[in-house]
Amino acid sequence: MAAARRFDKSSTTDQVLDGITLDGQVAIVTGASGGLGAETARALAARGAAVTLAARDTRKAEQVASAIRAAHPRAELAVRALTLDRPDSVRAFAKSWLAEKRALHLLLNNAGVMACPLARTPEGWELQFATNHLGHFLLTALLAPALRAAGGARVVNTSSGGHRFSPVVFEDIHFERRPYDKWAAYGQAKTANVLHAVELDRRLAGAGVRAFGVHPGMIATELGRHLTPEDIQQLQARASERQSAGMPSWKTPQQGAATQCWAATAPELAGRGGLYLEDCQISGTTPPAGSLGAEAWALDPAAAQRLWTVSEQMLGERF
Numbered sequence: 001m002a003a004a005r006r007f008d009k010s011s012t013t014d015q016v017l018d019g020i021t022l023d024g025q026v027a028i029v030t031g032a033s034g035g036l037g038a039e040t041a042r043a044l045a046a047r048g049a050a051v052t053l054a055a056r057d058t059r060k061a062e063q064v065a066s067a068i069r070a071a072h073p074r075a076e077l078a079v080r081a082l083t084l085d086r087p088d089s090v091r092a093f094a095k096s097w098l099a100e101k102r103a104l105h106l107l108l109n110n111a112g113v114m115a116c117p118l119a120r121t122p123e124g125w126e127l128q129f130a131t132n133h134l135g136h137f138l139l140t141a142l143l144a145p146a147l148r149a150a151g152g153a154r155v156v157n158t159s160s161g162g163h164r165f166s167p168v169v170f171e172d173i174h175f176e177r178r179p180y181d182k183w184a185a186y187g188q189a190k191t192a193n194v195l196h197a198v199e200l201d202r203r204l205a206g207a208g209v210r211a212f213g214v215h216p217g218m219i220a221t222e223l224g225r226h227l228t229p230e231d232i233q234q235l236q237a238r239a240s241e242r243q244s245a246g247m248p249s250w251k252t253p254q255q256g257a258a259t260q261c262w263a264a265t266a267p268e269l270a271g272r273g274g275l276y277l278e279d280c281q282i283s284g285t286t287p288p289a290g291s292l293g294a295e296a297w298a299l300d301p302a303a304a305q306r307l308w309t310v311s312e313q314m315l316g317e318r319f
Contacts, residue, residue: 013043014254017046017265023049027049028052029053030082030084031111032051037108037110042068042071045072049076049106050077051075052077056081065077082111084132084139085121098142104143106264107154110156114160114162115185116182118182126174126180136193148204153208154212154264154269159194162183162187163294165187166187192307194276197212198301201274210269210271210273212275216278217278259278259279259280263277
């Protein structure tokens with residue numbers, strides 16, 4: 001009998017995928033032009049998955065694909081343009097994918113922006129909520145036929161421990177009446193990522209589609225491009241405090257991408273979903289020792305259903 005696999009905050013993508021074969025599996029990774037998305041695309045392709053790198057900056061994504069091919073000559077890769085804060089771009093991506101009648105086994109909603117200055121889409125949506133949640137919500141809903149066709153698929157939403165900064169403030173999601181706070185905006189967008197997974201799993205589990213919200217940990221990537229020197233100092237101070245208390249601190253990209261790769265492939269998660277994961281373990285509101293865990297508001301089924309309805313109303317269509 002095979003020994004139980006055990007992972008933790010130091011585990012890497014290659015470790016969680018060791019012994020797993022993804023031949024015949026089809027995956028989409030958003031935000032794959034760098035950071036965790038690039039590492040996730042590499043790790044999945046190295047195990048045989050056909051991976052589409054979806055990115056706003058296709059030039060950078062092509063460079064990532066070239067680097068993966070150099071390391072893994074048999075890797076099956078494609079690059080497609082996707083701008084998540086533009087619904088027309090998301091719809092065009094999904095329409096093109098569905099026209100090919102390909103099943104989709106793994107959808108990793110990894111892209112995001114963090115703590116940026118106040119910006120709005122042409123629709124008036126606050127940019128972090130529009131990019132991190134609404135774009136992925138629309139993409140996943142439109143690709144649902146391909147996910148169902150897989151006969152067993154997983155959707156992984158990259159959230160963050162930063163969801164603790166704020167629940168979804170349904171009364172003023174887009175900061176139209178309250179002062180803008182970049183961290184509160186980031187927090188509610190990351191909370192929305194988990195709530196989306198909760199409701200998506202409830203709706204599609206019967207069709208074999210399971211969904212997860214993932215906290216990757218603290219990783220130095222381009223996600224932090226909007227941070228000020230003061231922001232970085234504060235984050236470093238928090239990381240030092242957590243490390244002194246035995247909590248996780250900074251991770252490498254290989255460690256940071258490990259939990260989403262585990263969520264997408266782990267046999268231990270077969271038949272399960274609607275969960276919050278971190279450090280390559282099931283976490284939630286009662287996390288394993290050394291992990292941060294989730295706020296109850298991020299796993300609230302009523303809030304998840306409300307968010308689904310509100311998201312449909314913003315996008316002007318029902319799923």
